[in-house]
Amino acid sequence: MKAHQQKELLHSNSPLNMFFTDVSEFPPHWHEVAEMIYVPQGSLRVGVNNEIYKLEPRDILLITDGDVHYFVPEAERTNRLILHFSMSFFESAFPAAKNKCFARSIWKESEAGVHNLLEEQITAIIGEYCAKGDACEIAMRARLLDILVLLARNVPMQPYSPQKRIRRLNRLERLENVFAYVENNYCSDISLPEISSLANFSEYYFTRFFKEATGMTFGSYLSNYRVEKAAQLLRDTNDTITEVAFKSGFGSIKNFNRVFKQIKGCSPSIYKKTISEE
Structure with missing residues (x-):
């Protein structure tokens, strides 16, 4: 591998x-x-x-x-x-x-x-x-x-004025807090109200803020993050598909298989088999 x-x-x-x-x-x-x-x-x-x-x-x-x-x-x-x-x-x-x-x-x-x-x-x-x-x-x-x-x-x-830089850094600091929270809590449920409150925004403004800053919705970002963590476990451990799904924050095997295939283009089991043959 x-x-x-x-x-x-x-x-x-x-x-x-x-x-x-x-x-x-x-x-x-x-x-x-x-x-x-x-x-x-x-x-x-x-x-x-x-x-x-x-x-x-x-x-x-x-x-x-x-x-x-x-x-x-x-x-x-x-x-x-x-x-x-x-x-x-x-x-x-x-x-x-x-x-x-x-x-x-x-x-x-x-x-x-x-x-x-x-x-x-x-x-x-x-x-x-x-x-x-x-x-x-x-x-x-x-x-x-x-x-x-x-x-x-x-x-x-x-x-790039000092004032603009300060505003931008404040904005990026909020975003960094969101990234850090996901990194530490991706294996648990993370709701939109919860993450919006962390960033000090209403749900409406957080949704706009995150999409404008990253080009993706928060839900899409979270799914991609979890799938990459799952892919890492599939590559580097002998965990079963079920264990990987729950360790990566997916609430069901069905949802895990669907989201993983949507992002990676293949099922978790095929991904693991392909990686092990490299």
Whole structure:
């Protein structure tokens, strides 16, 4: 059985970092850093706020800091390189960027220009990592700085006032509380009134708030989260289908089978059999 992998390429607490991963179970989340995703091969769907982006081989997606994003679960695992860089670090080197953020951008493999320049730096980073030569970490960081120069010269920046940032962080804090609550309580019943109260909203406004922030309803998010937890148990334990269903928060086997097949495209038993044969 193949385990999901996430391998950091740089190991220190740095304003610039990067890692390889094939993990698909990232629920909606956000960072105070910008994120760039590069797909060497395969395909990947990424949800950002209320939009879905389909990434094909060699596509590059830039997600600005504070954007809520997630990976849409796929039957096939897709390895990707993820770059994180702090906007405060960028501002210190480029004062014109103060109180601004990059516009979300996607570069398709079919495009030339900026895509090819970015990919050249990204593949150089991968090459340095694989070669593991002298000073490879310094070389990788240097390539990351080259990427920041390309972004500064080619990607529009949007005004981002301190007041707007505070409002956005307050909004994201409410969302983070919801994510944390689901993480800790997904195996129990979670009602709409309960989660709305946690976020300090009426049910009506919470429903609108969550859909606008994540692009999905809370019910859909909860079902996806539970199915990914169930898939993890099916991969990594010898629990029966019934045990997995109840440990994942499903109240009945019938509902578990229906929702799992709807999201994964196959029944839990077929999923477990397929994974065990890999």
